[in-house]
Amino acid sequence: MQKYLPTNDLLFKKLLTSEDSSHLLKAFIKDLLGIEFKLLKPKETYHIDSYKKSYVETALFRTEVDILAIAEDGSHTTIECQIQSHAYFHERAVFYLAEAFRSPFGNTDTKEVEKKNNFSSLRPAYGINIVDFHLFDRKEQALQLFRLLNEETYHPFLNKEGKELFLLCFLSLKNQNISKQNAAYHWQHFLKTGEIVTGSPDYIKEAKRKIDFLTLESEEKEMIMKIDKSKAIHDAVFATAIEEAEEKGREEEKHTLAIQFLKVGSTVEQVSEATGIGIDLVRKMKNELK
Numbered sequence: 249m250q251k252y253l254p255t256n257d258l259l260f261k262k263l264l265t266s267e268d269s270s271h272l273l274k275a276f277i278k279d280l281l282g283i284e285f286k287l288l289k290p291k292e293t294y295h296i297d298s299y300k301k302s303y304v305e306t307a308l309f310r311t312e313v314d315i316l317a318i319a320e321d322g323s324h325t326t327i328e329c330q331i332q333s334h335a336y337f338h339e340r341a342v343f344y345l346a347e348a349f350r351s352p353f354g355n356t357d358t359k360e361v362e363k364k365n366n367f368s369s370l371r372p373a374y375g376i377n378i379v380d381f382h383l384f385d386r387k388e389q390a391l392q393l394f395r396l397l398n399e400e401t402y403h404p405f406l407n408k409e410g411k412e413l414f415l416l417c418f419l420s421l422k423n424q425n426i427s428k429q430n431a432a433y434h435w436q437h438f439l440k441t442g443e444i445v446t447g448s449p450d451y452i453k454e455a456k457r458k459i460d461f462l463t464l465e466s467e468e469k470e471m472i473m474k475i476d477k478s479k480a481i482h483d484a485v486f487a488t489a490i491e492e493a494e495e496k497g498r499e500e501e502k503h504t505l506a507i508q509f510l511k512v513g514s515t516v517e518q519v520s521e522a523t524g525i526g527i528d529l530v531r532k533m534k535n536e537l538k
Contacts, residue, residue: 252461252472253442255331255378255421257311258299259459259472264313264329265290269458273315275451277327279431280376280391280417285325287318291353296467303471312344316353317374323409325372326352334381341377345416349373372407374415378439381422390423391432503533510534 254263264273270288278284291314292298311331318324326348332340352371384392394416396405404412419432421440426433434448444452461469502523509519516534520527 251442252476254439254455254459255311255380256472257475258468260311260329260331261292261294261299261313262468263455263459265292265294266458267293269294272451272455272458275449276329276435277315277317277376279435280419281327281374281393281415283374285317286320288327289316289318291315296465296471300467300471314348314353319411321409323371323411324352325374325411327374327376329376329378331378334379334383337377337379337383341375341416341418345373345375345414348375349414372411372413372415374417376417377419379418379420379422380440381420383418383420384423386423386425388423388425390420390426390436391430392418394418506530506533507537510537 252259254260263269264276273288273290274285277288292302310333313329315327315329316324317327328344328348330341330344349370349372352369352373395412396414397403398405405414407413419436419439421436426436428445431449434445434452437443437445438448438452438455442456444456457463461472464472502525506519506523506525509522510530510533514522516527516530519525520530523530
């Protein structure tokens with residue numbers, strides 16, 4: 249039977265944003281960011297009916313979950329969880345975090361103050377990015393956190409409430425450099441394989457049960473299969489495009505090299521042998537140079 253992983257768009261949102269998933273979401277964020285929040289509110293709560301209505305095939309290749317996090321002291325933080333492709337990933341991760349900072353989710357309590365100072369509505373923005381490729385050196389750690397720090401003292405840059413403004417978290421599913429004692433290890437293994445390891449916390453076991461394909465509604469199963477099929481087609485087209493672009497690049501490099509050889513007086517035969525370009529085409533290039 250086909251295996252569907254927790255990184256499937258529907259399953260990921262069902263896992264973290266269902267009405268009965270608040271404790272799973274809280275554990276997920278605590279294990280990856282090291283921060284425990286009093287309350288977490290997804291911008292959109294998962295339900296199969298609303299999911300089907302909002303389904304856009306082309307948008308599924310950047311799974312995103314927006315969360316309003318409220319701490320014990322009442323302060324708010326916007327958290328984004330994303331699973332993205334690797335094209336310009338560094339830039340995209342920063343861009344979307346900056347967008348979350350500029351347009352904080354849930355700041356209705358500051359409307360009056362905003363009239364006097366637009367910056368008063370800004371809240372810390374933390375990003376969690378799940379990647380299935382080597383974003384950094386494969387010898388580095390699978391779980392990495394980036395923040396704004398003083399270059400000399402390493403003190404974090406804080407707002408007036410003593411909160412860090414930015415946190416960027418990356419969990420690589422490809423990189424195996426993570427301690428089995430690290431709570432994030434259990435999430436990494438589960439997201440990558442759909443299975444749990446011995447000694448996993450109860451909430452990881454519950455997460456697995458929650459998205460077990462056999463227990464899902466028929467509508468959910470249909471959507472999951474549709475999503476995976478669309479993604480497979482997308483990946484195949486993308487891989488072909490990359491291969492064609494690389495081939496085109498190699499041909500252009502050969503052409504440039506052949507021109508350089510001809511300019512320094514190499515014979516048609518020498519150029520053809522060195523570049524692999526046919527003699528007739530090299531001869532035509534030589535005539536065009538004249």
